[in-house]
Amino acid sequence: MIDALDRLEGLLVDGGAAHANGKLDVFDPTTGDQIAGIATSTTEDCLAAVEAASQAAGRWAATPPRERAELLRRCYETMMAEQAEIAALLQLENGKPMAEALGEVAYAADFFRWFSEEAVRIRGEIRRSPMGDKHIMVLPEPVGVSVQITPWNFPAAMPVRKIAPALAAGCTTVVKPAPATPLTAYYIADLMARCGTPQGVINLVIPEPPNEATAAMLADRAVRKVSFTGSIAVGKHLLRLAADRVLRTSMELGGNAPFVVLADAEVDVAVEAAIAAKMRNTGATCVAPNRLYVHEQVADDFTEALSARMAGLTIGYDRRPDAQVGPLISTRERAKVAGLVTTAVSGGAKVVTGGRAPDCSGYFYEPTVLADVEPDAPILTQEIFGPVAPLVRFSDEASVVEMANSTNAGLIAYVISGDLGHGLAVGQRLEAGLVALNRGIISDASAPFGGVKESGIGREGGFEGIEEYLERKYVASNW
Ligand code: SIN
Numbered sequence: 001m002i003d004a005l006d007r008l009e010g011l012l013v014d015g016g017a018a019h020a021n022g023k024l025d026v027f028d029p030t031t032g033d034q035i036a037g038i039a040t041s042t043t044e045d046c047l048a049a050v051e052a053a054s055q056a057a058g059r060w061a062a063t064p065p066r067e068r069a070e071l072l073r074r075c076y077e078t079m080m081a082e083q084a085e086i087a088a089l090l091q092l093e094n095g096k097p098m099a100e101a102l103g104e105v106a107y108a109a110d111f112f113r114w115f116s117e118e119a120v121r122i123r124g125e126i127r128r129s130p131m132g133d134k135h136i137m138v139l140p141e142p143v144g145v146s147v148q149i150t151p152w153n154f155p156a157a158m159p160v161r162k163i164a165p166a167l168a169a170g171c172t173t174v175v176k177p178a179p180a181t182p183l184t185a186y187y188i189a190d191l192m193a194r195c196g197t198p199q200g201v202i203n204l205v206i207p208e209p210p211n212e213a214t215a216a217m218l219a220d221r222a223v224r225k226v227s228f229t230g231s232i233a234v235g236k237h238l239l240r241l242a243a244d245r246v247l248r249t250s251m252e253l254g255g256n257a258p259f260v261v262l263a264d265a266e267v268d269v270a271v272e273a274a275i276a277a278k279m280r281n282t283g284a285t286c287v288a289p290n291r292l293y294v295h296e297q298v299a300d301d302f303t304e305a306l307s308a309r310m311a312g313l314t315i316g317y318d319r320r321p322d323a324q325v326g327p328l329i330s331t332r333e334r335a336k337v338a339g340l341v342t343t344a345v346s347g348g349a350k351v352v353t354g355g356r357a358p359d360c361s362g363y364f365y366e367p368t369v370l371a372d373v374e375p376d377a378p379i380l381t382q383e384i385f386g387p388v389a390p391l392v393r394f395s396d397e398a399s400v401v402e403m404a405n406s407t408n409a410g411l412i413a414y415v416i417s418g419d420l421g422h423g424l425a426v427g428q429r430l431e432a433g434l435v436a437l438n439r440g441i442i443s444d445a446s447a448p449f450g451g452v453k454e455s456g457i458g459r460e461g462g463f464e465g466i467e468e469y470l471e472r473k474y475v476a477s478n479w
Contacts, residue, residue, distance in 0.1 A: 022039070022040040022042075022208055023037045023038070023039065023040065024037065024038045024039075024040045024179055024182070024206060024208050025037055025038075026038060026093055026180070026181070026182065026183060027093075027180075027330075028092055028093065028095070029093075029094070029095035029326075029327040029328065029329050029330065029362060029363045030091075030095045030316060030317075030318075030319050030326070030327050030362045031318075031319075031361050031362055032361050032362055032363070035092055035093065035183075036093075036183060038182050038183075038186075038206055039206070040206050040207065040208035041205040041206050041207045041208075041213065042207070042213070043207065043212055043213040043216045045205060045207075045213075046174070046176075046205045046207050046213040046214075046216060046217050047216060047217065047220060049174045049203035049204075049205050049217075050145060050147075050174055050203075050217055050220045050222050050223055051222065052199070052200040052203050053145045053172040053173060053174050053200055053201070053203050053222070054145050054172070054222035055200050056172045056198060056199065056200030056201050057142075057144060057145055057171070057172045057222075059198070060142075060167075060170055060171075060172050060198065060200075060201050061141075061142045061170040061171075062170075063170070065119045065120045065122065065168075065170075066119075066120055068116075068119045068167060068168055068170065069116045069117070069119035069120045069168070070116070071116075071167070071195060071196055071197060072112045072113075072115055072116035072119060072164055072167060072168060073112070073113065073116040074195040074196065075109075075112040075116075075164075075191065075192055075195045075197075076109045076110070076112035076113040076116060078191055078194065078195050079105060079108065079109035079112060079160075079188075079191060080105075080106065080109050082191065083102060083105045083106065083109070084102070086105045086156060086184065086187055086188075086191075087101035087102045087104070087105050088101070089183055089184055089187055090104060090105065090155050090156055090181075090184045091319070092183070093155065093180070093181045093182075093183050093184065094152065094153070094155050094180075094181050094184075094326075094329070095282075095316070095326040095327040095328075095329070095362070095363070096281050096282070096326045097316050097323040097324055097325070097326050098321060098323070099324075100280065100281065100326070104154055104155075104156050104157050105156055107154075107156075107157045107443065107445070108154075108156035108157040108159075108160040108161070108188075109160070110444075110445035110446075111157070111160045111161045111164040111165075111445045111461065112160060112164050113445070114164070114445040114446050114461065114465075115164035115165050115167070115168040115445075115465065115466065116164075116168070118165070118168050118463070118465070118466045119167075119168035119169075119466075122140050122168075122169065122466065122470065123140070124137065124138050124139045124140050124472075125137070125138045126138070129476075134476045134477060134478055135476070135477045135478070135479065136474065136475075136476060137474070137475040137476075137477060138472050138473070138474055138475075139472070139473045139474075139475060140169075140470045140471070140472060140473075141170075141470065141471045141472075141473050142169045142170035142171045142469060142470065142471070143169070143171055143224050143225045143248050143468075143469050143470065143471055144171060144172075144222075144223075144224035144225065145171065145172055145173070145174070145222050145223050145224055145225070146162075146166050146171050146172075146173045146174070146223070146224065146225040146226065146227055146469065147173070147174050147176065147214070147217050147218060147223055147225070147226045147227070148162040148163065148166070148173050148174070148175045148176070148226075148227045148228075149175075149176045149214070149226070149227070149228045149229070149230065149238070150162065150175065150176070150177050150178060150185070150229055150230075151178050151229050151230045152178035152179075152180040152181040152329055153281055153284045153285055153286075153329070153385075154281070154285075155177065155178070155181035155182075155183075155184035155185060156184050156185075156188060158229050159175055159177060159184075159185050159188055160188060161229075161445075161449075161460045161461060161465075162175070162227050162229075162250075162460070163175060163188075163192075163202055165460070165465040165466045165468060165469050166227075166469045167197075167201065167202070168466055168469075169466050169469035169470050170469075171225070171469045172200060172201045172202070172203075173201070173202050173203065174203045174204075174205060174217060174223075175189070175202060175203065175204050175205070176204075176205050176206070176207065176210065176214065177204065177206070179206065179208060179210070180329055180330065181329075182206050185204060186204060189202055189204045214238075214241075215241055218238070218241045218242060218244075218245065218247065219241075219244070219245065221245075223245075223247065224247060224248060225247055225248040225249070225250075225468075225469070226238055226241075226242050226247050226248075226249055226250075227249070227250040227251075227252075227458075227468070228249075228250070228251055228252070228253075229252040229253075229286075230252075230253065230254075231253065231254050231383075232253045232254045232408070232409070232454050232455070235251045235253040235254075235454075235456070236454075238251070239251065248468075249457055249458070250450075250456075250457060250458035250459075250460065250468045251456040251457045251458065252286070252449070252450055252451070252455075252456050252458075252460060253286070253409075253411075253451065253454060253455050253456045254286050254383050254409055254411070254454075254455065255286040255287055255288075255290070255383065255409050255410075255411030255412055255451065255455055256290045256291065256380075256381070256382070256383060256407045256408075256409040256411075257277075257287060257288060257289045257290050257291070257409075257411060257412045257413060257414065257432075258289070258290075258291050258292075258293060258403070258404035258413050258414070258430065259273075259274060259277065259278075259289035259291065259292045259293065259413075259414040259416075260293045260400055260404060260413070260414065260415050260416065260426065260430075261292070261293065261294040261295060261298060261302055261416045262295055262397070262415065262416060262417040262418075262422065262423065262426065263295040263297045263298060264417055264418040264419050264422060265295070265298055265302075265416040265417055265418055266416075266418050267298055267301045267302050267305055268305070269416060269418075269438055270294075270298070270302055270306075270416040271302065271305045271306050271309055272440065273414065273416060273436070273438065273439050273440035274289060274292065274306055274389065274414075274440065275306070275309050275310070275313075275440065276439075276440030276441050277289050277414060277436065277440035277441065278387070278389050278440075279310075279313065279324070279325065279367065279387060280440075280441065281326070282325055282326045282327070282328060282365075282386065282387050283384060283385060283386045283387040283388065284328065284329065284333070284385045284386065285385075286383065286411055286455075287411060287412045287434070287442070287443070288383075288384070288385070289389065289414055290380065290383060290384055290390075291380045291390060291392060291403075291404070292389055292390065292391045292392065293392050293393075293394050293400045293403060293404065294391055294392070294393060294394070295393075295394060295395070295400075296393050296394070296395050299391070299393045302391075303352060303369065303371050303391055306369055306389065306391075307352040307353045307369045310353050310354065310367040310368070310369050310387075310389065311353040311354070311367065313325050313367050315358070315364055315366070315367075316364075317358075317360055317362065317364065325364075325367055325387060326364075327362045327363040327364045328363045328364070328365055328385075328386055329363065330363060331363055333363065333385065333386070334357055334363045334364075334365050334386070336385075336386075337365050337384060337385070337386030337387075337388060338357055338365065340378065340379045340382075340384055340386075340388065341355055341368060341370065341379070341388055343377075343378055343379065344370055344373055344377050344378070344379040344390060345370070347373075347374055347377050347378075348372060348373075348374055349370040349371065349372055349373045349374070349377065349379075349390065350370065350371045350372050351368065351369075351370060352369040352370070352371050353366075353367065353368065353369050354366035354367050354368030354369065354387070354388070355368050355370075365386055365387055365388075366387070367387045368387060368388040368389065369388075369389050369391065370388065370389065370390045370391060371391050372391075372393075373390040373391060373392050374392075375392055375403055377390070380392070381407070383409075397426065401426065401429045401430065404430055404431075405429075405430065405431045407453075408453055408454040409451065409453060409454055409455045410431045410432045410433060410451050410452035410453035410454070410455045411432060411433055411434060411450075411451035411452075411455035411456070412432050412433070412434040412435070412436060412442065412451070413427065413430035413431075413432040413434075413435050413436075414435075414436045414437075414440070415427045415430070415435065415436070415437050415438075416437075416438055417437075417438065420437075423437045423438060424437065431452060431453060432451065432452060432455075433449075433450045433451040433452045433455065433456070433459075434449065434450075434451070443461075444461065445461050446461065446462060447461055447462045448460070448461060448462035448463070448464040448465065449461045449462070
C-alpha cells in the first residue's frame with residue numbers, strides 16, 4: 001500500500017510537488033481517513049497539458065503501429081506484474097474488496113493487451129467506384145487530441161479503457177480522473193512512462209474545481225474528441241460543450257438496468273447472477289441491476305434465496321481481507337442510497353434484509369433486499385449506485401418488457417430463463433446496448449461496451465473501441 005504511494009511521491013502536495021497550485025484531499029472510504037493530498041491543476045495547467053498532447057500528436061501518429069502495440073503490451077505486462085501493488089492502492093482510495101480490486105486491475109490491464117493486438121490491425125480499404133471512373137481509398141487516421149474524463153467506481157479500468165484505444169489509434173490524450181480516486185490514475189500514468197510512453201502522449205490533470213478547466217480544454221482548438229464515463233446529466237453538459245466545437249464524442253453514461261427473471265428461470269442461476277451483477281463494486285456500477293422484475297411463479301423462492309445470500313455477505317469493516325462488500329464512496333452517496341430506501345419503504349416496500357447504514361467508521365450500507373416495490377416507485381427511476389435490490393413481481397411478459405423499457409436509459413438488461421430461445425427472444429425486445437443472458441458479469445475488453453437511448457454514444461472495447469479514435473479519410477484517385 002505504502003509502496004504505491006511512495007512511487008507517486010513527487011505528485012503529492014505533502015510529498016513536495018513542484019507546482020502545487022492547490023491541494024485535493026483523498027480519503028479512504030473504508031475508514032473515512034485522509035490518505036493523500038494531490039496537487040491540483042489550474043485551468044492554465046490543463047491547457048498546457050492540451051498543448052503537450054498537441055505537440056506530441058504528430059510524432060505519435062507517425063509511430064509505426066507495431067511500436068505502439070509493443071508499448072501497450074509492455075503496459076499490460078507491467079500492470080499484471082504490479083497487480084497486487086496497484087490493487088492495494090485502488091482499494092485504499094475506492095474501498096472495493098481486495099478480490100475485486102485485483103480483478104479490476106486484471107480487467108484494466110486487459111484493455112492494454114486487447115488494444116496492443118488491435119493497434120496492428122487497423123484497416124483501410126481501396127476499391128473501384130461503381131462507375132469505374134476512379135479508385136476510392138479510405139484511409140484510417142487518428143482523431144487527434146482527446147480529453148478523457150473518468151469516474152471513481154473503476155479507478156483503473158475506466159482510464160485504461162479509454163487510454164489504450166486512443167494510443168493504439170495514434171491519438172494523444174489528456175486524462176481527467178475522478179477527484180475521489182486520482183491515485184490509481186497517477187500510478188497508471190507513471191507505469192506508462194516507465195514502459196516508455198513518450199512525453200506528451202498521455203497527460204493527467206486534476207482541475208479543482210473542474211468545470212471551468214474542462215470547458216476551457218474542450219474549447220481549445222487542439223482538442224478533437226471528448227470521451228466521458230459518468231452520469232447522464234454530466235454527459236449532456238459535455239455534449240453541449242462538444243457541440244460548440246463539433247467534437248467527436250464517446251459517452252458511456254448511466255444505466256437503470258432491468259433484471260428480468262422469467263417464469264422458467266432456475267432460481268439458483270438467477271440468484272448467482274443477481275448477486276454477481278448487483279454486488280460488484282457494492283452496487284456502484286452503471287451496469288448494476290436497478291430494478292429486479294421477478295415472475296410471480298418464482299418470486300417467493302427467488303426473494304428468499306437472494307435475501308439469504310445478501311444477508312450472508314461479509315462486509316469489509318476495518319478492511320478485513322475476506323470482505324465481499326465494500327463501502328460507498330462518500331457519506332453523500334450513502335445518504336442518497338439511504339434516502340431512496342426510506343422513500344421506497346414509505347411507499348409500501350418491505351425490507352427483507354438490510355436497510356440500514358451500520359454505525360461504524362467508513363461509508364458502509366448493508367446489502368438490502370426490498371420486496372413488494374411498486375412499479376412506479378422513485379427507487380426504480382434513478383440509478384441507486386448502492387447495494388440495494390428492489391424486487392417487483394410481474395405476471396405477464398408483455399408488461400415486463402414494457403416496464404423494463406419505460407426509462408430514458410438503455411445500457412444493459414439482464415434476462416434469466418431456463419430456455420435459451422425464450423431468453424434470447426425477450427432479450428431482443430429489451431432496449432439496451434448490452435444484454436446479459438443467464439449471467440451477472442458481462443464486461444470484457446474484447447466486447448463492445450455501451451448503451452442506447454440516454455445511456456450513451458459509441459462503444460468501448462471490442463473491435464469497435466478503436467474506431468472511436470479513428471477518422472476515415474476518403475481519397476479519390478486516378479492512376
Ligand atoms: C461502469 O460502471 O461504468 C463500467 C462497468 C464495467 O466496465 O463493467
